[in-house]
Amino acid sequence: MHNLILIDDDNAFLTVLQRRLQQTGFFSVSTYTNVNDALAEPKSTTHGILLDMMLGSESGLDSIVALNNHYQPTHLIMLTGYASIATTVEAMRRGATDYITKPVGFQELVQRFQDVSPSKNVPLAKPMTPAQVEWEHIQRVLLSHHGNVSATAEALGMHRRSLQRKLQKFSPSKN
Amino acid sequence: MHNLILIDDDNAFLTVLQRRLQQTGFFSVSTYTNVNDALAEPKSTTHGILLDMMLGSESGLDSIVALNNHYQPTHLIMLTGYASIATTVEAMRRGATDYITKPVGFQELVQRFQDVSPSKNVPLAKPMTPAQVEWEHIQRVLLSHHGNVSATAEALGMHRRSLQRKLQKFSPSKN
């Protein structure tokens, strides 16, 4: 009934999400690691597009208009780990319908692809806890710093000691 | 040549801004401390509206549609002391044309009222701090629960008291 397009440069992320979305009942879920591939497909109307902001060198921002023209999706959702008000405003102006920050829970994502009239919010089914959100975010930054705790701590604006404690608190058992 | 409407509950802020804008050359600058007063005026087209998010009890968010209908402004700029992606998205969906955070420089504000839409966007590359990530997430869930603190706290698996403290920690002072 619905078909989706996912565009992200993280392949692992794509495959996992693709599978889960298909199990949820979306008719088809296409994935691409860059915008050009997505635009190379024949034109068709699509229910929703999930577009990552950071696609290597290019900015997902610059692809919003083209993707909207090509697929005319009901939803064009921007996804990013590095958010700011400025980019949000810009994305919405260019035609995005939503803008969310990683990490995002699967349930939440699905809900955003549902057809809800604008400005009519439905309570999120099962939001992540603040702790979960923080944990995933830390993991992402840690990964981008090749596991360097000191560098990660600085990037996150927190103290190395605190980061250490958080890490050892969740890695050995509680995960 | 241009006329503006400013809506904010801070009178001092209004008068200062009004004077400076008039000196800059805007034809007329009307100020109101609440939305109803602004809507009580006869309908007319207006160049721009500056709307504060925190208008005492009301949420500026709920007034966007009405103001747009009444004045059909070229610019409807939201202004807030505390910001989040979630509220930005919501504001843009409802018809805001821009969203900026206090404190805002006068020059910058004037620029936003110019008809220059092409934004030399600056996609920042720094990761958010855990606190920011948490804040964004909380705002998302809070918005989806229509501002209901109790329900939000439960959804997030945190205690109502803690949520309250977090919320009041960022909204009142950051002005």
Add this chain to the structure above:
DNA sequence: CGTTGCTGCGACAATTTGTCGCGTTTTCAA
């Protein structure tokens, strides 16, 4: 070697949360 950078961790003060609980408002249906 000596220097530099990262890590692991103890210790203690400074903050922040978890919890109770109680007196107002709000909300909403009878």
Add this chain to the structure above:
DNA sequence: TTGAAAACGCGACAAATTGTCGCAGCAACG
């Protein structure tokens, strides 16, 4: 209109977490 239920705001105090110093062990490097 009115009364109960649901929310809210917030004081208070213990429990838990974070901010800071500081020191020692290690690996890399010229």
